[in-house]
Amino acid sequence: MFRSVLGLAALISCVCVSYGFTLLNAGGYVPVVVNKATNKSYYLADNVVANFYQASQLCKDIGMRLVSIPDKDVQEFLFQTVNSANTKTRYWSSGTNLVDGKNWVWLSAVKPVVYTDWLPGQPDSAAEHCIELQLQKNKGLQWNNYNCDVQQNFICESPDVDEDGKVVANNWLGAFADPTISPNFPVFNYNKNSYYIGNQVALSYLDASRFCEYIGMELVSIESNEENMYLHKYLRDTVAGTSFWSGGSRLIDGMNWYWLPSGRKVTYTKWLPNEPGSKTEHCIQLQFQRDQGLFWNDLPCTNAQNFICEAPTSKIAQCPVQDHQCNGQNEHCGKPTKQTKYHLVKEQVSYNSAVKQCQDIGMELLSIQNKAKQIAVDKFITESSYTSWIWTSGNRIADQKTWRWLSGEPISEFFWYEGEPNNQKGNEECISIGKKTGGSAWNDAPCDAKNYYICEAEEIVNNNDNNSNCGCQTPAINVYIDTNKQKEVNVLN
Ligand SMILES: [Ca+2]
Ligand SMILES: [Ca+2]
Ligand SMILES: [Ca+2]
Ligand SMILES: [Ca+2]
Secondary structure, eight states: OOOOTTSOGGGHHHHHHOOOSSEEETTEEEOOEEETTTTEEEEEEEEEEEOHHHHHHHHHHTTOEEOOOOSHHHHHHHHHHHHHHOSOOEEEEEEEOTTTSSOOEETTTTEEOOSOOBOTTOSOOTTOOEEEEEEETTTEEEEEEEOTTOOEEEEEEOOOBOTTSOBOOOOHHHHHTOTTTOTTOOEEEETTEEEEEEEEEEEOHHHHHHHHHHTTOEEOOOOSHHHHHHHHHHHHHHTOOSEEEEEEEOTTTSSSOEETTTTEEOOSOOBOTTOSOOTTOOEEEEEEETTTEEEEEEEOTTSOEEEEEEOOOOOOOOOOSOOSSOOOOSTTTTEEEEEEEEEEEEEEEOHHHHHHHHHHTTOEEOOOOSHHHHHHHHHHHHTSOOOOOEEEEEEOTTTSSSOBOTTSOBOOSOOBOTTOOOOTTSOOOEEEEEEETTEEEEEEEOTTSOEEEEEEEEEEEEEOOTTTTOOOOOOOEEEEEETTTTEEEEEEO
16 A cells, blocks of 8 residues: 555655655656756656646655756757757746746745746636747747646756755745745745645545645645634635635545544544545535635545645654554553754854744744753753853843743743853844753854854654654655556655
């Protein structure tokens, strides 16, 4: 049951660790062509066909992204490359107007389409939302807007990197706010999170999930009555549609409902009467009823629906439901327990960048709310081998007086170095931590100083059996559509 249809899931872990221009493939290397002028590399996916959404995921799985064409030089390079490859003639790019139904953007690069090379008469049909590149042998590689569901070849490109060769993360939340990129972006905020209504096209659950990821979001998890009511109210006020995918599904084991993007279990529910019904219906559809509310129904995941995305929520490692290794040797055996996961980033950035960069990876900048947490951080820091200062989220930016964590909660217990906080330069409003004998301590520092930082997130681990150390690994869950059989195939690795 668990297999990777296209043989690509297995590389996710290696690709994440080190990105280079030679990419590991399941059976060897991904052959890339390097544009010497820009140092970007390109992969012509000549041996696999995929729709626009799947193509985006497949590029991502090999550490690349669907191609963007910022200018004439890149266009010319791609034309020469495809023309001399002499194999296929039609390829997906990342160009689309799906985001708001009007404006063409390079979805991978989060940039508006400025330079264009449309075929005569294109773009034409308003129902064709994605840009394909068509080779006109020895003449050009011209563009056509086309039905995004069509399965065809595609071109991946290496992501943008900074001077140090580090991949530059796309800033979709910034793009939401930039009217030159997408003036009609249907995004709104509730309870500090952003939501996007995907009502330009109807997609399968998995393609909808891919689209949300494409714009730096994930299919929505509805985890309280307030959130469900807010979504209903927004849909009622905007008349945005009546039927949407959420991120809820029981694809993993056919029984238990999870918010698949995060791995969290579905606890709050708003099922319609007599739902969930058929065991073959594995994904949660949201039904908008104007005067009644937003109700849930399970549906086959291959049905085409509009969808709702949400900015990334914290991720949880969820064990497979069946635990065969637990022998009941301790009281917590088999019971999921919460723990905090820390992630140290050895990159020197300002306080604000640290806050943002943690959020970009679905985590939060470290807060140390109590003594127990300080001890845990001591241990984490003592076990590491560097001596740089590290940002916490503690600051007194709001009123220059009260020290608070990122959540706004005032700090009640302090673990300063002796002589700190000293507000040495009169602008020390952010809290960093450093090593000291037997642990760590705090210093107030200027927020624009450049320090390492620690991101944190809560995760749930199954405490199977402390003695045999058989705790669950964090599964990377990828679900691919078997394009030959048109059904979902789960991949757990
Ligand atoms: Ca067309
Ligand atoms: Ca949510
Ligand atoms: Ca149903
Ligand atoms: Ca200081």
